[in-house]
C-alpha cells in the first residue's frame with residue numbers, strides 16, 4: 087500500500103454530500119441588469135442572481151449532520167441554557183480561555199471589548215487592520231496602528247508568515263505612546279486583509295515576551311485560528327508533528343483572550359463570542375453584554391445556535407477537515423496562477439486574492455480597480471467576489487481623505503464544505519476570461535457613500 091505521504095495523493099474532502107441546494111443559472115443580459123441595479127457593488131446583489139458565491143466564507147459554511155442534530159437539542163430557556171454550558175466547555179477545552187461571553191457575531195465581541203478596554207486617546211497596535219475591528223476601536227476613542235511586517239503589504243512577497251508582527255515597529259509604538267495608552271495588542275490569526283496570511287508561533291512568542299515586559303495584554307482575533315494552525319504545522323520548523331488542536335491551544339495560551347466570529351472556523355451560520363482570562367475584564371464584559379446582546383448565557387444566540395458552535399469548534403480542529411479546506415483554496419489559487427493572473431502569494435487560508443492593481447494596471451486607485459474587477463467577474467460568469475481595496479479601506483477619520491491601501495485586492499472567498507472542485511474550475515476559467523479582456527475594462531466612480539463601513543452599501547456607476 088502507498089504511504090500516507092505519497093506525492094501522488096492530492097487533497098480530498100473527508101465528507102460526502104447528503105443534501106443539495108439548487109443554483110439558478112443566469113444569462114449575461116440578466117447579470118448586466120442585476121449588477122447595474124446593485125450599483126456595481128457585489129454586496130448589493132440578490133443571492134438568487136449569483137451562481138457561485140465567493141463573497142465571503144462568513145456564515146456560509148455547510149453544517150455537518152452532527153451540527154444539525156445538535157440544533158434539535160436547543161434549550162431555549164432565557165437563562166442558563168444547557169447549550170451555553172456546552173459552548174463554555176468547548177471554548178475552555180479547545181482554546182483554554184477561562185471566561186466566555188457569548189455574542190451574536192464577531193463585531194459584537196469587538197464592540198464590547200473596545201468599549202470596556204479602550205480610553206479616548208489610546209492606540210491599539212495590530213497585525214493589519216480589519217474593517218469592523220478598527221471601526222470599534224475608533225468608536226471607543228482609540229486609534230489603530232499597523233505593526234505587521236512590510237512583506238504583508240507586498241502581494242508578491244513569498245514570506246511564509248506574512249501575518250507576523252514587526253517587533254521593532256511594535257517597540258517604537260510602545261516607546262512613542264507609552265504602555266499606559268495601549269490597552270492591548272490585537273493579534274489576528276490568518277490575517278484577513280493581508281490575504282489570509284498566518285502568524286508564526288515563534289513571532290507570537292516574541293510579541294508575548296515584549297508585551298509582558300511592558301505589562302500590555304495580547305488579545306487574539308481567533309476567527310480563523312484553526313486555518314492559521316494548519317499553516318504552522320506545514321511551515322514552521324518543529325511543528326510538523328503537532329496536532330491542529332495542540333497548535334490552536336499553543337496560540338491561545340500566548341494570549342489573554344479573544345474575539346471570535348464563529349461564522350468562519352466554527353462552521354456555523356451565525357454566532358460569536360468574547361473569551362477572557364482576566365476576571366475584572368470579564369466582569370465588565372458581562373455587564374455590557376446584557377445591554378447590547380442579551381443575557382450573559384445566550385448573548386444574542388438561540389440555544390440551538392450555541393450547540394452548533396460548540397460542535398463546530400470541535401470539527402474545526404480536525405486535521406482532515408482543515409487540510410481539505412485549505413487544500414481547496416490552494417487548488418483554486420494554483421489554477422488561477424497557472425493562467426498567469428496576478429494573485430497574492432503565498433495562497434492564503436480562506437480565499438484567493440486577486441491583485442487588482444496588477445490585473446488592471448491602466449486604472450488609477452481613484453476609479454476603484456478592485457471594485458471594477460469584482461463587477462466584471464460577476465458579469466462574466468455569475469461568480470460573486472468581494473472588493474478589498476480602496477473602497478474597503480474607507481477614509482482617514484482625521485483627514486477625511488480616502489486611504490490608499492498598498493493592497494488593492496479582489497477576494498474569492500471559499501465557503502467551507504460547500505462547493506466542488508468543478509465549481510473551482512469554473513471560477514478560475516472565468517477569472518482567466520476576464521484577464522484576457524482586461525485592456526477594455528474601465529473603472530467606476532462612487533455615487534453614494536455611506537458614513538461607516540462604506541463598502542457594504544456604496545453605489546457606483548461606470549466612468550465614461
Ligand code: P61
Pocket residue numbers: 141142143144191192193194216217218219274278307309310346347348349358472
Ligand atoms: C468576512 F466585508 N469577516 O471576512 P462578524 N474579524 C475577522 C473577520 O474576518 C470578521 C470579523 C472579525 C467577514 C464578514 C465581513 O468588511 C467586512 O461575525 C478577522 O462578521 O461580525 C468578519 O465578524 C467580524 C465582511 C465583515 C466584510 C466585515 O467576510
